[in-house]
Structure formats: C-alpha cells, structure tokens
Amino acid sequence: MSGPLVGRLAIIGAGLIGSSVARAAKEKGLAGTVVVSDRDAAVRARVLELGFADEVPETGAQAAEGADIIVVCVPVGASGAVAAEIAPALKPGAIVSDVGSVKGAVVEQMAPHIPAHAHLVPAHPVAGTEFSGPDAGFATLFENRWCIVTPTEGADSEAVAKLEGLWRGMGANVETMSPQHHDLVLAITSHVPHLIAYNIVGTAEHLEHTLTSEVIKFSAGGFRDFTRIAASDPTMWRDVFLYNREAVLEMLGRFTEDLSALQRAIRYGDGDALFEHFTRTRAIRRSIIEQGQETAAPDFGRRVVKDGTAG
C-alpha cells in the first residue's frame, strides 16, 4: 500500500492526551514523522527519554513548520495563544486540530488566527484518566472510545476526512456534531459529573477534622468512586468550567432541581417515589455496558487489580 496516513504530525503539549496521540500514531505507523513540542524543557527531555517522538523542538512554531496535521493538546484556555504562535509557520493545506474538552470557546479562540491557506478542524476524544503529564499517556487510550469532531461551517471536507482518518487509525470511533451541541452533551456527560464529584469531596474536606479522617477510612461505601474524577488536573478543569459556562449552568440547574425533588421525597418519607427513581436509573448503565463503553465487572473489576483474583 501507500505510505503512512500523515506525512508530518505535530503535537503541541506532551501531557496525558498529547503523549497518548504521539504513542498511538507511532505504534500504529500513522505518520512518517511524529514531532512533539512542549513549553517545559524538563518535559521535552522526558519525551526524548520515553521515545515516542522523532523530533522534539523547543517551540510550537518549530513543531508546526511543515506539518500536515498539528494537534494542539493544551488546556482550553491556552489554545488561542498556541494558535497565534503557530499560525505564521503553517504550510498551505495544513490541518490544525485540538483535543479540548470544550469546543465552542476553542473555535472562538483559535479560528481568528488560522490563515486562509490552512484548515481548522476541532476535535475531542472522549477518553482520559485522572492522571497528567507525558508518563501518564498510553497508545491504547483511544481504542473503542469516541472522538467527537466538530467542524465549523464551510469546513473543507477533505481536511475533515483526513483528521477523522487519523482518529480512526488510533482506534477511535468518530462522531460529528456542531461545537455547540458538543458542549451541551459534554456538560451532562462529563462537566457536571466532575463538578459534583469535586464538590462532594470538598464537602467532606470541610467537616471537622476527625470526621474527615473517618471519611477517608470508610470511603469504600461509595465516596471513593467520586475521588477518582475529583483528582483530575485542576488547570484543565478550571478552564472547562470557565469556557463552557452556559451549558454547565443549564445542566447544573436541572441537576439541582431534580435533587430537590429527591430531598423532598426523603424529608416526607415518600418511599415509593424513591424506589421508582432508583429503579429507572439502572437501565442507563445496562445500555452503557451493552455499547462497550464500560466494564460489567462488579466494582469496576477493582479486585482484579488489587488481589490478582476475580474475587
């Protein structure tokens, strides 16, 4: 067959996502050359050590020079500045993309900087872990996960198809929608869940000191599940909430309304309302498992990890 899908692939920001893209592209031979840049010299040194990049230039502009696809992998609030930095280096036909968890604001920030001879095709892989940095990434992160591509109006269809091909090559399933719809869907599937996880962990932390230590001790009753996503990177999540404000406030409003109804059922001892609510919610998990987006093993299969037995 012909050569790799992408001649020169540049990744800007060697964090969890950037380093996973680089690893996946390298492992699957998707690019002739994988270029990774990071603003931090120590991270660049580490990238060289880890060996998932062919070149590790100092600046984003150097990485973008001559690249066919540039994937910007930095917190949402930094994407405008990175776009401004790389813009002068973009060659004709270059595709600029990103992986940000918010899409409307990313388009607003990046689009004004992209020259007419290049293409902006924003995307968001719905995959991640609670860890950060170049050591946290792995090549299989995107396998059987969704990548949402959010082309802007009038986007070049060949450029969109090329970027979709890159994500499919990394094992992802691709879905297309508008940046605005993406932000609404992610507000309920990701942003509000993170907010309430951060919140309950915060509430536990505000308790008197002895009670907080008991929370840690007895966390296996459910609380520990929330601490996982509340351990995610604070900069990334600050930016998500600052840049997806409208949709998050909308979904949070629905959440608190519903919570008031449950609270009321508890206060007035309405067992039937509670039972009915707790029964309906089981169907959603079944669907998620059926669609291959979750493990059916009890307790996420944690015991397999800890004890080496299936319990």
Next chain:
Amino acid sequence: MSGPLVGRLAIIGAGLIGSSVARAAKEKGLAGTVVVSDRDAAVRARVLELGFADEVPETGAQAAEGADIIVVCVPVGASGAVAAEIAPALKPGAIVSDVGSVKGAVVEQMAPHIPAHAHLVPAHPVAGTEFSGPDAGFATLFENRWCIVTPTEGADSEAVAKLEGLWRGMGANVETMSPQHHDLVLAITSHVPHLIAYNIVGTAEHLEHTLTSEVIKFSAGGFRDFTRIAASDPTMWRDVFLYNREAVLEMLGRFTEDLSALQRAIRYGDGDALFEHFTRTRAIRRSIIEQGQETAAPDFGRRVVKDGTAG
C-alpha cells in the same frame, strides 16, 4: 487448637451480603455449621446448588434455633420483622447481629424484640458491589475492608468481642462507634454519594430522547462512574434514605451549599476559586489510596478487565 470460632452460625437473607458472609465463614472454617435461610424458595434452592450452606431451612426462626450467632442480612426496613420472627427461637447467650447500612433505626427496630437472655450487637461491613442476590456474593468481599460494630449502651462485652472475632476472621478490620455516629459518617461517605449518583443519572434520563442516547454513547467522559452506584438495589437504598433521614438531610444541606458556591464561581468566572477548590480535593484521594482502600491504577484499572492489558 480448639474448634471453630462459632458453633452454629445462622444467616438470614441470602443476598449479596448474606451469601458473602456464608461463603467467607465456610471457606475460612469459622463455624461448625453454616445455616442460611431466605424467604424465597427459589433462592433457597439456589443456595443449596451453590453449596455454601450446610443447612437451608425454610424460615428464619428455624435457622435461629440453636444458633450461637445470627446475622440478619435483609434491607434495613425489614430488620424489625425478622427480629420479631426469630426472637422466640433464640437460645440463651445467642448473639443477634445484622449488616444494615443504617444503624440507629436498626437498633430501634430490633432491640425491642430481643429477649433478655440474648445479645444484640449490630454491625455494618463497609464493603459491597452494585450486584444483588446469592450469585453476587464472594468469600473475599470483606478482606481489608472495615466492619463497623455499633454496640448499644451496656452491651455484653464478651458478645461484642465474639462478633468482632467473626468479622476479623472474614478478613475485615473492625472499628467500634455509636449507632448515631455511624449514621452521620455513612451519610457523607455512602448515602449522599449514592443519592447524587442516582440523581445525575435521573437528570440525564429526563433529557430529550436523542440527548439521552448521546449521554450513553459519550459516558466515558465521567458519567459512567456514577451509573455504577446508581445501579445498586432500589429496595436497599429506599430503606437507607427512609431510615437515615436526619443525617442524610444534614449532609445533603452542606453539599448543596457548597455546590452553590462553585456554581457562583462559574457564573462570575472566578477561575482562582475553582482552581483552588480542584487542587485541595486531590489530597483526599491520595490518603484513601495510601490506606489501602482504593486502587491507584488509572481509571480504576478498568482496562485490565476489558482488554487483558495494563494499557
């Protein structure tokens, strides 16, 4: 050494917890005879098939007859009726215990039925999964987990020590506290987390139909973590909220106050407040992992389960 810890151990209710107690006791040789009863004939037949009980009588009273320790493993709201049923069958010195997730209400319901010649020693193993029934249990469920024993005032110290020995024998660490304090700690570590998980899954379900199907599709962004605990048994959880009302409403009040503060920070774009909050919450997870109550593997180690690789 001498014989097993308990001569005759009776378990009433062969669900997740009851069947795990029976399996653990049998596997570790903690009892001379393990007797399991369940109100449902089909479940009793299944218990016989699964082979973790020496005797499977039809009624709780028959199981309690001659037993040294009786562990009642039914939903909190059913514990009073079970206590009333078994009371006439209790031999002198018999220890009646339970595993209910609420302790104040269980004491209120059970204590009036226990005759003076027997001992009530309530307990709650802080361990479980989202599954139910006799097939869901396993012998290692309690290993390295806490079991909270909540003796009532003036409890017989020998009886308490004996029950603690049984839980230690099953691999649990034992902690003692008052029923009231237990209910407060569990409200924040388990009951409110379950309530908000049930709630956000409910909110997602109330969205327009197409949006709900997108929630399922893109649940890997965080939402799916919540669906696990929102798939737990509705009867059990209805009873938890009905019988731990005061403490749950108290902790829920704190949660919603804190959530309002985060909501306000989002509305007014206070990135520093968000960043500061998201930074503090990471320490709690570290402590939970250090204390051996959680796996440090990314994403709960889900990938190990699904793909057979550590990712």
